[in-house]
Amino acid sequence: MNTTTGKIVLITGANRGIGRALLEEALRRGAQQVYAGTRETFAHPDERVTPLLLDVTDPAQTRQAAQSVPSLDILVNNAGVALYDDLNDRAVLERHLAVNLFGIHGVTQAFLPLLARSHGAIVNNISTAAFAPLPIIPAYSISKAAALSLTQAQRALFADQGVRVHAVLTGPTDTDMSRELDAPKAPPESVARAIFDGVENQEEDIFPDPISQTMAAGWHSSPAKALEREYATIAAAERAKSAA
Numbered sequence: 001m002n003t004t005t006g007k008i009v010l011i012t013g014a015n016r017g018i019g020r021a022l023l024e025e026a027l028r029r030g031a032q033q034v035y036a037g038t039r040e041t042f043a044h045p046d047e048r049v050t051p052l053l054l055d056v057t058d059p060a061q062t063r064q065a066a067q068s069v070p071s072l073d074i075l076v077n078n079a080g081v082a083l084y085d086d087l088n089d090r091a092v093l094e095r096h097l098a099v100n101l102f103g104i105h106g107v108t109q110a111f112l113p114l115l116a117r118s119h120g121a122i123v124n125n126i127s128t129a130a131f132a133p134l135p136i137i138p139a140y141s142i143s144k145a146a147a148l149s150l151t152q153a154q155r156a157l158f159a160d161q162g163v164r165v166h167a168v169l170t171g172p173t174d175t176d177m178s179r180e181l182d183a184p185k186a187p188p189e190s191v192a193r194a195i196f197d198g199v200e201n202q203e204e205d206i207f208p209d210p211i212s213q214t215m216a217a218g219w220h221s222s223p224a225k226a227l228e229r230e231y232a233t234i235a236a237a238e239r240a241k242s243a244a
Contacts, residue, residue: 003200005030008072012037012056012107013079017175018125021192022076023049029196035069037079037107056103066110073120074199075111077104080125082140093139100143105150112163119162121199124151128171128212131219136181155204156232160239166204168195169219171211186210 009026013019014036026034027046036042037054044051054065056079081099085092104124115122130148133141148167155165174185186209198206205225207216219225 004074004196006032007074008033008035008069009074009076010035010037010052010069010072010111011076011078012054012103014038015040015042018170018173018188018191019076019078021188022078022195025189025192025196026074035072037065054107056107057098059106062106062110066114069111069114071118072111072114073118074123075108075115075120076123076125076195077107078123078125079103082137084137085139087138093142096139096143097146100140101146101150104147108154112158112161115163116158116161121164121166122154122158123166123168123195123199123206124154125168125170125195126151128169128215130169131215152228156235159232159236164202166199166206168198168206168208169212169215171207171209173209184211 004026009031011019011022011026011034014023014034015038023034023036023044027048031048033048033050035050035052036044037052037056039053039055041053042051052065052068053061055061056077079099081096083092083095087093108122114120124147126147127140127144129137129141130144133145148169151165151167158165170191172181172183172185173188173191175188191208194208195206198208205216205219207213207219
């Protein structure tokens with residue numbers, strides 16, 4: 001089922017890379033409206049696209065953006081930063097956490113009431129670096145590992161509100177962000193298609209490219225995934241007990 005048709009979608013970091021490919025794919029699948037969240041002025045020829053000034057590290061701007069969106073079905077937390085470092089500069093680590101972790105958290109909290117109303121979906125674009133740090137970008141890898149944990153917690157906590165939460169474990173993709181990385185890279189267009197396919201198939205964890213797909217079977221059957229499900233069941237039971 002094409003669950004994107006007729007839906008209202010918001011994509012952060014929508015002006016380039018995977019974000020731009022996601023925007024175009026949402027339009028291709030018949031989205032009713034796509035809010036393009038960007039830090040700078042953005043224009044698009046399709047009248048279904050609504051530019052939205054949204055720096056995910058700015059709480060005031062995030063709140064203002066949420067107030068300007070009357071309804072929402074799918075939130076794609078795509079905005080991210082990846083800087084080469086060696087962990088010698090704490091400011092670089094803090095920058096990654098501000099965008100890749102707290103950015104997801106802040107935007108999600110701001111738009112959660114709308115998503116609960118629509119029984120919608122949250123899509124967090126993370127990275128295979130969440131599983132194992134890539135030593136040339138360790139601060140990025142650390143922030144993505146934290147973002148995966150955040151996503152798993154959101155998944156368990158928001159289930160009672162009817163909101164699905166998807167983790168996208170993306171491998172190397174041919175974008176400006178990974179230009180310096182010497183590795184096979186997937187086209188952002190194919191990654192975007194696979195992400196929306198995963199959302200429509202209600203896959204909790206989406207592996208949208210050939211490199212990430214080599215990890216999929218092992219992850220789905222791993223002790224870590226089993227433990228996530230067990231913890232979610234315990235948390236649900238505790239909430240039910242408290243509500244009784």
